[in-house]
Amino acid sequence: MMTAPDDTQPFRKVLIANRGEIACRIIRTLREMGIASVAIHHPVEARARHVREADETVEISGETPVAAHLDSGQIIAAARAVGADAIHPGYGFLSENARFACAVSEAGLTFIGPDADTIALMGDKISARQFAADHGVPVAPSVMPTEDLAEFTRQATEIGFPLLIKAAAGGGGKGMSIVRSAEELEGAARLAASEAQRYFGDGRVYAELFVERPRHIEVQVFGDGKGSAIHLFERECSVQRRFQKIIEEAPAANLPAALRDEICASAVRLAAASNYRNAGTVEYILGADGRFFFLEMNTRLQVEHPVTEMIIGLDLVRMQIEIAAGSDLPITQDAVAANGHAIECRICAEDPERDFLPETGTILHLDAPQAAYLRFENALDRGQRVTADFDPMLAKLVAHGPDRAVATERAIAALHELALLGIKTNIDYLARVLGHPAFAAGELHTGFVVQHKAELTAGEPDEATRDTVLIAAALGLRDFRDLILGVPEPHASIGHWRN
Amino acid sequence: MVLKLDLDGTVHTITILARRPHLVLSVDGRRHVVEGLDEVGDGSRALTLDGGPVAFARAGSADGAIIRLDGRSFALRRVDAAAEASAAGGGANVVRAPMPGTVVVVHKRVGDSVQRGETIVTIESMKLQMKLDAPRDGEIAEIAAREGEGFDKDAVLARLAAPAEG
Numbered sequence: 001m002m003t004a005p006d007d008t009q010p011f012r013k014v015l016i017a018n019r020g021e022i023a024c025r026i027i028r029t030l031r032e033m034g035i036a037s038v039a040i041h042h043p044v045e046a047r048a049r050h051v052r053e054a055d056e057t058v059e060i061s062g063e064t065p066v067a068a069h070l071d072s073g074q075i076i077a078a079a080r081a082v083g084a085d086a087i088h089p090g091y092g093f094l095s096e097n098a099r100f101a102c103a104v105s106e107a108g109l110t111f112i113g114p115d116a117d118t119i120a121l122m123g124d125k126i127s128a129r130q131f132a133a134d135h136g137v138p139v140a141p142s143v144m145p146t147e148d149l150a151e152f153t154r155q156a157t158e159i160g161f162p163l164l165i166k167a168a169a170g171g172g173g174k175g176m177s178i179v180r181s182a183e184e185l186e187g188a189a190r191l192a193a194s195e196a197q198r199y200f201g202d203g204r205v206y207a208e209l210f211v212e213r214p215r216h217i218e219v220q221v222f223g224d225g226k227g228s229a230i231h232l233f234e235r236e237c238s239v240q241r242r243f244q245k246i247i248e249e250a251p252a253a254n255l256p257a258a259l260r261d262e263i264c265a266s267a268v269r270l271a272a273a274s275n276y277r278n279a280g281t282v283e284y285i286l287g288a289d290g291r292f293f294f295l296e297m298n299t300r301l302q303v304e305h306p307v308t309e310m311i312i313g314l315d316l317v318r319m320q321i322e323i324a325a326g327s328d329l330p331i332t333q334d335a336v337a338a339n340g341h342a343i344e345c346r347i348c349a350e351d352p353e354r355d356f357l358p359e360t361g362t363i364l365h366l367d368a369p370q371a372a373y374l375r376f377e378n379a380l381d382r383g384q385r386v387t388a389d390f391d392p393m394l395a396k397l398v399a400h401g402p403d404r405a406v407a408t409e410r411a412i413a414a415l416h417e418l419a420l421l422g423i424k425t426n427i428d429y430l431a432r433v434l435g436h437p438a439f440a441a442g443e444l445h446t447g448f449v450v451q452h453k454a455e456l457t458a459g460e461p462d463e464a465t466r467d468t469v470l471i472a473a474a475l476g477l478r479d480f481r482d483l484i485l486g487v488p489e490p491h492a493s494i495g496h497w498r499n
Numbered sequence: 500m501v502l503k504l505d506l507d508g509t510v511h512t513i514t515i516l517a518r519r520p521h522l523v524l525s526v527d528g529r530r531h532v533v534e535g536l537d538e539v540g541d542g543s544r545a546l547t548l549d550g551g552p553v554a555f556a557r558a559g560s561a562d563g564a565i566i567r568l569d570g571r572s573f574a575l576r577r578v579d580a581a582a583e584a585s586a587a588g589g590g591a592n593v594v595r596a597p598m599p600g601t602v603v604v605v606h607k608r609v610g611d612s613v614q615r616g617e618t619i620v621t622i623e624s625m626k627l628q629m630k631l632d633a634p635r636d637g638e639i640a641e642i643a644a645r646e647g648e649g650f651d652k653d654a655v656l657a658r659l660a661a662p663a664e665g
Contacts, residue, residue, distance in 0.1 A: 364558035365541045416570030419556035428571050467526040472555050473564040473575040474513045483500050
């Protein structure tokens with residue numbers, strides 16, 4: 001048995017090759033497990049929360065902070081220097097870098113994640129798709145690139161409509177079209193081929209089944225690296241902007257039980273077939289007709305893992321650490337039960353009114369609501385500068401409830417209460433999304449934000465609101481206030497207070 | 500004392516009508532009674548306005564304040580006499596680059612009349628395309644942007660003709 005005895009720690013010291021909220025979240029679990037934590041940081045983030053909360057810190061250097069966090073050699077050297085036995089990569093940065101995982105093992109340390117060859121297999125879109133198809137995981141039917149238009153048309157007709165046709169060498173929407181009937185097919189294929197030739201010097205065209213109003217459904221899996229795997233149910237992440245998730249929930253809304261079982265079972269099949277070790281997420285697109293297709297597998301902890309934790313009642317980071325240390329899966333599939341509903345909102349420094357363009361600024365005031373059913377995952381400090389150095393995601397607000405309606409209500413109330421002032425964020429926008437009737441009805445698809453753009457735009461405040469805001473602002477200005485309170489003139493002029 | 504605050508591009512005027520027995524303020528000519536004067540500075544605050552309780556959060560910024568009320572945040576900028584004077588020749592009349600980038604499309608020409616929110620130029624910054632809109636209704640006085648050309652942050656890309664009054 002590889003299982004670590006209950007009274008010993010799986011590791012003595014773990015280095016976290018990440019920053020921000022996810023580093024703080026990993027530190028929390030390490031502390032609960034009695035394992036020492038090591039944070040890494042670039043000089044510009046020397047006073048960041050994750051640095052203050054860790055037991056030990058190592059400064060890493062680089063031309064940019066991101067470059068430092070991607071410097072695997074430096075990070076592994078730091079881990080060895082402080083005597084860490086394992087590295088947790090978090091998400092992003094080096095978390096899905098097979099060479100990093102390999103280098104960590106070669107340095108005699110444990111990589112808290114899948115084996116390097118699994119990361120490599122799933123990291124390549126073509127090999128991952130082929131592996132999924134070989135193991136009975138549905139992939140979107142497609143016609144492989146060809147220049148033979150007659151053969152292309154024959155194969156494409158077999159798949160059915162609507163079809164997405166694009167240049168094999170393409171990108172940027174050039175030579176791309178959606179074909180809805182056999183009559184349009186030949187003309188569209190001819191056009192795509194000529195556009196492909198013109199733009200890319202390669203006339204081959206490719207076609208795949210086009211899923212209209214697709215939903216993004218993903219399944220959390222865990223494997224022990226020995227062929228056993230379980231799922232922890234699905235998450236729905238259909239609400240996206242700029243192809244990035246902004247609201248995630250578990251379980252998915254209005255998903256028939258039989259379909260849920262089928263999707264989850266196929267994810268487990270994929271994990272088991274690859275002898276998957278540790279945490280992974282199998283992503284699918286789901287069409288309105290109930291057909292679902294493999295999108296990709298993420299070989300790491302997801303940003304949105306808290307929604308799963310809140311309905312399952314398990315700490316996924318703890319599971320990752322224990323499995324990395326050689327433990328068996330801590331729970332059998334039959335024992336995994338979902339309780340209630342959880343919704344996560346990604347709070348980003350961006351301007352929803354300006355196409356979600358990233359914003360920078362200084363956090364002047366932060367006041368987050370607290371409740372047993374809420375998690376506010378963040379590494380924010382008052383006075384902190386939010387720069388363009390890192391991703392614009394500032395924090396995650398996660399709400400749990402006995403059902404979807406209550407979880408939604410709680411998330412909206414929490415967003416209303418959350419005061420994060422000094423930088424433009426999407427907080428108010430997220431509340432409008434959650435309050436939209438189509439969200440409440442569970443009518444989700446990846447084009448939700450675009451479809452409902454008009455209703456999701458902030459309306460003009462009414463006169464009463466505007467006057468209240470103006471008065472609230474005026475009363476905070478020192479000189480205006482001094483005038484009201486009748487402070488004698490010399491004092492008033494000394495205190496020409498602007499901050 | 501007359502206090503002027505800019506909210507979403509519109510300047511509002513606040514004056515003190517009476518201090519006792521209650522504070523009475525005028526906002527653009529509308530009368531409001533303020534009781535239970537809140538604390539100065541950042542944080543969660545409360546006061547009584549026209550007899551009803553109001554709870555909000557406030558943070559003072561370099562040149563104004565940010566107020567969060569009923570789940571919405573509002574950024575207010577103080578307009579002093581000097582700033583107002585310069586605004587007459589700039590301020591709400593100019594379209595500035597929010598970050599360095601390249602001009603992709605110029606949608607308007609000098610002399611075109613535009614409505615607030617209408618796109619004047621499309622730029623590309625950090626691989627993202629972004630539309631820069633007219634800050635108010637008006638007429639285009641100058642287009643400094645040329646398609647394909649680069650610019651720095653805060654560069655003036657277009658200018659609106661000064662409004663007929665104030």
